[in-house]
Amino acid sequence: MATTAAPAAHPPLEGSARILGTIALSAATFMNVLDSSIANVSLPAISGDLGVSSTQGTWVITSFAVANAIAVPLTGWLTQRFGQVRLFMLSILLFVVSSWLCGLAPNMTTLILFRAIQGFVAGPMIPLSQTLLLASYPRAMAGVAMAMWAMTTLVAPVMGPLLGGWITDNISWPWIFYINIPVGVLAASITWSIYRKRDTEIKRLPIDSIGLALLVLWVGAMQLMLDKGKELDWFHSPQIVAMAVVAVVGFAFFIIWELTDKHPVVDLSLFKRRNFWSGAVATAVAYGLFFGNVVLLPLWLQQYMGYTATQAGMVLAPVGAFAIVLSPLVGMTVAKVDPRRYATFSFAVFALVLWMRSNFNTQADFGTIMVPTIIQGVAMAFFFIPLVTLTLSGLTPDRIPAASGLSNFLRITAGAIGTSVVTTLWDNRATLHHAQLAESINPGNATAMATMNSLSSSGLSTDQVLGQINRLIDQQAFMLASNDIFYASAVLFIFLIPLVWLARPQMGGAGADAAAGAH
Structure with missing residues (x-):
């Protein structure tokens, strides 16, 4: 080009x-x-x-x-x-x-x-x-x-x-x-x-109509599969299997076509650059993990902790505080400091935040839930800028729009996948924990019997007592399921760190490389 x-x-x-x-x-x-x-x-x-x-x-x-x-x-x-x-x-x-x-x-x-x-x-x-x-x-x-x-x-x-x-x-x-x-x-x-x-x-480039049609086909099929998966019980549904096949086959044909077309609608040759693919993949996977957990936290708070939509929004709001304060500092120093160090620090802080959340229990108050959210702002400040710098490092000005578009596409798609995977796993883990907790409600469990007797003596019928116990088990099961996902996400953030170090930014000019378009 x-x-x-x-x-x-x-x-x-x-x-x-x-x-x-x-x-x-x-x-x-x-x-x-x-x-x-x-x-x-x-x-x-x-x-x-x-x-x-x-x-x-x-x-x-x-x-x-x-x-x-x-x-x-x-x-x-x-x-x-x-x-x-x-x-x-x-x-x-x-x-x-x-x-x-x-x-x-x-x-x-x-x-x-x-x-x-x-x-x-x-x-x-x-x-x-x-x-x-x-x-x-x-x-x-x-x-x-x-x-x-x-x-x-x-x-x-x-x-x-x-x-x-x-x-x-x-x-x-x-x-x-x-x-x-x-x-x-x-x-x-x-x-x-x-x-x-x-x-x-x-x-005056010709329109790559076949490439565009294939892109619409496989992305549309994949998104429909992710949206409808939970509702239709995933791969037990012929509809979901059909959409999965269309997505996979469409994606394969899309890759082959775009690599052989003279004027591809998506410039896949960018993946030949180590900085681009390592930076873009690290950004996408990390963003998918982050976004999945951003969706999960208010869901859990509203459905099982009694929070209103506004209160759940208030818990999430402080995440921007540290990000706003620290982003300019990161921006001013990213050309002098190896951006891989900043990205590593960001992933480590994300892991810490998610580990803290994995220790929540049903008694967690507003302040306890808020602390990791505030710390998460630090991780976010060191997330986008170094990774964008790594991804665009060394590209000529005319390729920056294509590179930025492709890396943002990977990030947005990973966000959709992250949301679907996290909410599905949350339900599945909650079902497992519910079954295990329900097994423990038996005459040999003194605490369970004492709780049931206490509820009965307050005037509730047997059905009402069992309903109340089931609600408590539900709350506990979804709490444990949330903890599982927070912990697994923390571990995955740690595993992502080596990927960042596959990039080779030019020291002293990493930030400037991304700005090659400035000249």
Whole structure:
């Protein structure tokens, strides 16, 4: 692939233009990431209002995720067809229009369709905001640029449930989509005024329609399998087996086609680079573990610890505190310190946090649950910036959008897989623990008998006593299942550390390499 000359012609931005550019790009990223989590706590309200079950309601989240995952790796190819700035502007404006349509949706079918469109047009936004931000800063300040970018991606997922819950409770659910309109219009206006003369060269590439069709086929089949798996009892269902076969066969054909096509829609040759594949795979697996546990914690708190959606959101909120404070420090020093050391530290802290959670019991109070969440902010600050630096290290400017798109695709897909695997394992482990705990309720267990006698003497019937005992066993079983998953995740984070050390960053310029597009 020929290196485009366009990025080299533009020097880094300076003064107020750089500050405004950073704010506009960060606002667009924030709006995009926020939308992946803002609907989570609003699902009961949306499902109730549109007259569908909560299971059908989850498609509001997954339709966005599937379409987004398909669009993200197309960024490199689309950039060459339209130019970085034009594509970024188009992505923001179409996102604003689709957000408006989501708010107006009269029924669940149209809402899911508009959410899928919203997810698809949002695809190029995150990789391109990363690329444009790197090009706005001098080579030596690449780490600072990444810190600014990482802060928005760290804070938005935490803000989503809090903001979504507040809007749903105090206004109405369509406003979780309408709030994107002013943010998007403002971000687009500032971006166009600053970046319109800094666009990249356009190449009239043919459309790889077969590659695109295969991508849609295998990602769609895999996501459907993950979404419907638990509901249909996984591989005991012919439907799930069929989707798994389509996903695997589609993926195999996709790989073969993309490696042999002259103008592939996804640049798989990036995997020839050791820094890219080790960094991208480490980021994806770690993010899958992290995201699965982020979904699990509020589920456990709301279903078995009596927390409301707002209280569960408050437990998760402090995760951004340390991340916001430490991210600029990581950004400023990542060019001087081996990024592999920072990533190792991040994984070690994640392991510590999950180990602390694996020691929770049903008596854990708000403060006890909050402590690991606060510490997790430290891990998050040292997570994105060093790993993005490693992944993009040594790439030429024209390949950064494709590399960023592909690594973000792996991260988003791993998040979906992590969520599905964690929630399925949680249910399975809880069933096992429930059976083991129920076996211990017998006349030989003095504590169980004393508890049953105490409940009977308070006026409860035999059925009510057994119901109460079953609820206590349920609470204990899901607590133990949560502990199992937290502990296993902690161990996996430790095992991920050697993967980071397979990368070979150029010392003293690791951060700058990622910013090759700045010249």
